Amino acid sequence: MTETGVIKVGVIGGGQLARMMVPPAIHLGLRISVLAESEGMSAARAADAVGDYRDPETVYAFAENVDVITFDHEHVPGEILRELERRGTAVHPRPDALQYAQDKILMREKLAELGVPIPAWRAVADEADLDDFIAQHGGRAVVKTARGGYDGKGVRVVSAADEVRDWFTALAEDGRGGQMLVEELVDFTRELSQLVARRPSGDSRTWPVVETIQRDGVCAEVLAPAPVADPATLDEAARIGAAVADGVGVTGVLAVEMFETSDGRVLVNELAMRPHNSGHFSIEGSVTSQFEQHLRAVTDLPLGDTSMAAPAVVMMNVLGGPEEGPMPVRYAEVLAAHPRAKVHSYDKQSRPGRKVGHVTVTGDDLAEVRAEAAAAAAKFD
Amino acid sequence: MTETGVIKVGVIGGGQLARMMVPPAIHLGLRISVLAESEGMSAARAADAVGDYRDPETVYAFAENVDVITFDHEHVPGEILRELERRGTAVHPRPDALQYAQDKILMREKLAELGVPIPAWRAVADEADLDDFIAQHGGRAVVKTARGGYDGKGVRVVSAADEVRDWFTALAEDGRGGQMLVEELVDFTRELSQLVARRPSGDSRTWPVVETIQRDGVCAEVLAPAPVADPATLDEAARIGAAVADGVGVTGVLAVEMFETSDGRVLVNELAMRPHNSGHFSIEGSVTSQFEQHLRAVTDLPLGDTSMAAPAVVMMNVLGGPEEGPMPVRYAEVLAAHPRAKVHSYDKQSRPGRKVGHVTVTGDDLAEVRAEAAAAAAKFD
Numbered sequence: 001m002t003e004t005g006v007i008k009v010g011v012i013g014g015g016q017l018a019r020m021m022v023p024p025a026i027h028l029g030l031r032i033s034v035l036a037e038s039e040g041m042s043a044a045r046a047a048d049a050v051g052d053y054r055d056p057e058t059v060y061a062f063a064e065n066v067d068v069i070t071f072d073h074e075h076v077p078g079e080i081l082r083e084l085e086r087r088g089t090a091v092h093p094r095p096d097a098l099q100y101a102q103d104k105i106l107m108r109e110k111l112a113e114l115g116v117p118i119p120a121w122r123a124v125a126d127e128a129d130l131d132d133f134i135a136q137h138g139g140r141a142v143v144k145t146a147r148g149g150y151d152g153k154g155v156r157v158v159s160a161a162d163e164v165r166d167w168f169t170a171l172a173e174d175g176r177g178g179q180m181l182v183e184e185l186v187d188f189t190r191e192l193s194q195l196v197a198r199r200p201s202g203d204s205r206t207w208p209v210v211e212t213i214q215r216d217g218v219c220a221e222v223l224a225p226a227p228v229a230d231p232a233t234l235d236e237a238a239r240i241g242a243a244v245a246d247g248v249g250v251t252g253v254l255a256v257e258m259f260e261t262s263d264g265r266v267l268v269n270e271l272a273m274r275p276h277n278s279g280h281f282s283i284e285g286s287v288t289s290q291f292e293q294h295l296r297a298v299t300d301l302p303l304g305d306t307s308m309a310a311p312a313v314v315m316m317n318v319l320g321g322p323e324e325g326p327m328p329v330r331y332a333e334v335l336a337a338h339p340r341a342k343v344h345s346y347d348k349q350s351r352p353g354r355k356v357g358h359v360t361v362t363g364d365d366l367a368e369v370r371a372e373a374a375a376a377a378a379k380f381d
Numbered sequence: 382m383t384e385t386g387v388i389k390v391g392v393i394g395g396g397q398l399a400r401m402m403v404p405p406a407i408h409l410g411l412r413i414s415v416l417a418e419s420e421g422m423s424a425a426r427a428a429d430a431v432g433d434y435r436d437p438e439t440v441y442a443f444a445e446n447v448d449v450i451t452f453d454h455e456h457v458p459g460e461i462l463r464e465l466e467r468r469g470t471a472v473h474p475r476p477d478a479l480q481y482a483q484d485k486i487l488m489r490e491k492l493a494e495l496g497v498p499i500p501a502w503r504a505v506a507d508e509a510d511l512d513d514f515i516a517q518h519g520g521r522a523v524v525k526t527a528r529g530g531y532d533g534k535g536v537r538v539v540s541a542a543d544e545v546r547d548w549f550t551a552l553a554e555d556g557r558g559g560q561m562l563v564e565e566l567v568d569f570t571r572e573l574s575q576l577v578a579r580r581p582s583g584d585s586r587t588w589p590v591v592e593t594i595q596r597d598g599v600c601a602e603v604l605a606p607a608p609v610a611d612p613a614t615l616d617e618a619a620r621i622g623a624a625v626a627d628g629v630g631v632t633g634v635l636a637v638e639m640f641e642t643s644d645g646r647v648l649v650n651e652l653a654m655r656p657h658n659s660g661h662f663s664i665e666g667s668v669t670s671q672f673e674q675h676l677r678a679v680t681d682l683p684l685g686d687t688s689m690a691a692p693a694v695v696m697m698n699v700l701g702g703p704e705e706g707p708m709p710v711r712y713a714e715v716l717a718a719h720p721r722a723k724v725h726s727y728d729k730q731s732r733p734g735r736k737v738g739h740v741t742v743t744g745d746d747l748a749e750v751r752a753e754a755a756a757a758a759a760k761f762d
Contacts, residue, residue, distance in 0.1 A: 005706055005707035005708075005709045005710040006707065006709060006728065007709055019407060020407075020408075022403075022404070022407055023403070023404030023405075023407055023408065024404075026400060026401075026403055026404055027401075027404065027664070027723070027724075027725045027726075028712075028724060028725070028726060029708055029709060029724075029725070029726025029727070029728045029738065030709075031728075283408070284690075287720075287721055287723075287743070288720075296716070301712050301713060301716055302712075302713060302716035302717035302720065303716075303720065304716065304720050304721075305720040305721045307721075309665075309690060309691070309743070310690070325386055326386035326387065327386075327410055328386045328387060328388055328410060328411075329386040331409075331682050331683075332682060332683060335677065335682055335683035335684075335685065336683035339668075339669075339683065339684065339685050339686040340668055340685075340686045340688075342408070342668075343408075343409060343410075344408050344409070344410070345408075345409060345410025346410065347387065347410045347412075357410065362668070362690070
């Protein structure tokens, strides 16, 4: 905090997550600035700087004018963040926590140490090791690159190791003795996500557990709260979310993505240490949105109420496709037909499968809300 | 709309109303820019330009890069706006409508022509005329300057014309033969406000009528919806609001401030042709906020649902005072004690009586919500 009392937050990364931090920053009177990768990024509204987050001097210069650094993505090298901390800048989430979202093998090791239920997994360095795991787990498995994957990228379901030979080759050329993660193919009935916000003091708040529905490896739809099949399952998901948040020592928002299996188990699939697609519903659907809560958490302000603002909230992503123009050309049609729909555009160029916006509808009846959100989002397809 | 489909809105005036248009512009993917009066204004987040709105060339240059011009305040001279329209820029509200919010005598003449119930009034040019009106209306009356007043400025309750001799002197020096407005002192029981949004096509939406509570001539508190004393009174207020919106041909958001009298009448007090303090509740309290709706209306997009998002919503203004520091220094205390409260800071320097922010609480029970909003706002005093 500066002498005038104004709190300054710097966000590294200029995507839609940074963009959606701007409205609550404006309302709460925080000054927000964004280090965007390039001109014209989604968060350009707030972009006071453009530069490469992998370049230490660019990041250090950006950090000089803010009270705390946080993130739109998890890709900033840990050594840069540790140096920022040594120079006296607050960084949230801290690099020691962030590493578990940066490296999936570290994440699995940590979750195993915490005793959290996870799929069977192994870190594999060669094809023989991978084929051995596949043979032991029913002839198919999920292979993930340890670093850099998102939205289904860096993930393949395989029945033989040679299906990821290109990744092994890349690892070998990298020369750092890297490994890949392989996991059992979980027979899940649905996917759940638990959002948690946690302050440096350890104080935390959770939102209701939501159901997420993926298509082609990308989040397509979120139902909030998750329809209750067995209340014990949602309680277990909430317990796991809180245990992971404390266990990894996250500061800011954490999303814990989970599988619910046909035999009633809940297994942790992925972690994200930032506002997450599964929490976009909270902009209209919760008293405190994930974006406001993230800002409160990283500035060490008391956390807000996470109650639902309506009994049923559904968020549908708008995915870009080759046939589409930018979202605004279809606003007149969508807004006229769906006056209750909250349309969010990330002001991004449309590309096949790219998340270019989302639509949220709130109401009393899940089926009705879901139908309206789907109809509104479909008009952008 | 540009060839890329992106819609660009230019807002003249850099106060909190412009500031609060930025979040919905971000969500809806509109590009918003602000012509602020000076550096460091409340809407500085969006301020792409700084300049004098009374200077025609400054305004014309600002307008060249946007699709539509709208306003944070009503003070831009009509001749500048008419020239903008001649040059092909859309201006909303249009200058022919805006004049009724710029000049209180024109406003009274228009409302009288529309047959809308208003207090007894007269345009007066000298003290004798004013004393005559006062004598005919119980010995006291309200005098208002025709132009430039807001938040109780330019308004005096007087029992003799010499109490506004300074204003008559200023009018005489102005040399334009100006008049002042005098109105009967209405014996009202409470004040109501009807917000209406109207598109260029004439399509309009109203929010529920709200009750506004003033202190020292400044809006202090808004109860949404207005508690129902007599449903017919609220129906009458809603009817008047819609009639005024159509009658003056507003485009964008219009606030119609009204008196409710002890004998059940509703009289129009003031008009504002922009988002208004009595509509701040709608940010969290309505499916579509007044700021989003204003942007939709001025860009001629279909209007959104104005249903309440909760049964009871209370907004309390935070007024600056000499003892106070900036709002953020008290966030920790307020947010910890009131996790449900939505705190809005305008990032303005504190000055006695100045609106520096507001607090909104939503819930099921008006008394409880009001108590919480009052307690949270009081911590900033």
